[in-house]
Amino acid sequence: MSVSKSFMIWTSALILVIAFGAYGAFLRLTMGFKVTALNDYYPWGLWIAYDVLTGIALAAGSFSLAFGVYIINKKKFEPLLRPTLLTCLLAYLTTALGLIIDINQPARFWHPMFPLFFQPHSVLFEVYWCISLYIIIQLIEFSPIVAEKLRWKWFYTTMESEKVMIPLVIVGIIVPTLHQSSLGGLFLIAPDKVHPLWYSPILPILFYISALAAAPAMIIIESNISSRVLNRGLELDLLSSLGRAMRYILLVYIAIRLLDLIARGAIFSSGDTRALFFFVEILAGFVAPLILLLSERFVRSGKVLLLASILVVFGVIMNRFDVLLTAWLYPPPGAIYFPTWVEISVTGMLVALEALAFTLAVKYLPIFPEIKREHA
């Protein structure tokens, strides 16, 4: 396999970012949290907001697509399955790595799995178990791709048979459904410390639906990137179908979010800069893409579809940051959290690791069907 010059530059740049983040992680593990901006008022910062909340929310594509292809039998989406599965698996793996750096006792990451320590009344317990289980499920779902490469015919056909795939897919939908919503459930415990513009008893439902909206958006963005980099065609037909699905999800999300705000009377509880964050999040991140997608002409246009998707991803990222940090009322006025370079470098490392692993996997594994055909 030939290695082009641009490939060399790209991977070297990623390795540099990873090395820099590794140094940041080393500082955290030797000096403690002094090197971060976290303190007693801000127990959770960038690492939880981005690596965990955002990372998981943007990795809802795999199970949404599995639902489409296997459960409601929309076989036309099959070509999108493998790249989506790969990005979601990588997102979960880097989330796990990020959490190990973030927790105070990295060597004890397995404690919640130890039966004597079980605490089923904790939402975090559910999140931990579901994320761990889902990583295993995704690894199993990914195994046929490796088997195909290694030409393990028996293993490949067994795994791809309905008898194995359908139960796996069903469990592989239930588990992420639970933890996508439970990530919102984490905040239920702090009704008086999370601003009413974001705190709601239905936060789990809002987290789930917004993750579902991010799923087609991420697939559209990733398809655009891979089509450009790998010089393959863009599946515009499929992406337009995804755009239509995204339209309905956004409609449901905005309706529920507004009804909830009105029902709780929180829509008028603004009065400070937090309201500005709220309106930017809602208008730019959810309402604007919905308006774009309402027009059937726009849904068929690749460029508008991409723009709408970028807006939705922006909205979901901003929503997760807002719920965790903007809405956080506990610190005294003036105590504002802004991540240090160490925190940013570690997050950068995780993103770069994901990108590097994706680049290598696309090069050496049968991820894109038409590229696979070229080498056959």
Added chain:
Amino acid sequence: MEWKLSRREFLRSTGSFLISLPLMNSLGGRSTEANPDEMYGFLVDISRCIGCGDCQAACKIKNDLPVSSDLPYERNERSYWDNYSTLSAYTWTRIRSKSLVKDGKEIVRFIKEQCMHCIDPACASVCFVGALYKTPEGPVIYRADRCVGCRYCVYACPWGVPKWQWDKPFPFIQKCNMCYDRIIEGRRPACVDACKVGALTFGKRKELIEEAKKRISRGGYVNYIYGEEEAGGTCVLYISDVPFDELEFRKVMKFSYPELTQAYLGKMPIVIPSLFVGLLGLYLYSRRRQEKEVRE
């Protein structure tokens, strides 16, 4: 390889899910079922406290906490009497002062801060390894050997009591444990023992509430016991001769916080099987429809 899911198989797999439901009953349960009346706690009488700080010193000595490695020693105009500016990993109790005007006179009141030892603590309910634990005797203790360090307890506590050793690479949480080791020996907490003016009274929660009501009925107090209903009730109770609002006590919800997550987690035994049945049904339906299309 064709695989047909028969009606019987469908019912069997659904049934096994339903059978597993009782196992999920523990979701959202309280960490202890002990009777709150019998739990130990202490009553803080703000009208009696002179702010000497002996309780604070006794706590430092008893728990072997450093005096110097704390947050900066703040003495500013606004809070002249404050010593440690907040609770921290190395200050589990502290005296906060508050200047205010009562009957046209400027007065100062001293407020002892420490863990409130909730009857149904948010910190213990969110802890996913049981490191924070509500003992049947009353104190909420920390079992460091279990702690993973997710910091969810810091996020969840309505009063912001659990603090972390931010100066250590692998920090532990630190907070008041009501001298649990002394309580099981039948002794009083170190801070209560150190108080020379009778501002702290140790006892069972029910007796403390009776004592508080007796003092309030004698006059000179605000008719309110802080901690009787806060966060569903706490083992540390406060009475005062000036309104609690003016003393800047945190306004918290008057129900137990874990109920909020219980309302969510308690739905899981319905949600999980419904998802399972729904997905399986949807799969079978769309397959049958496709087979029909093929035949036609």
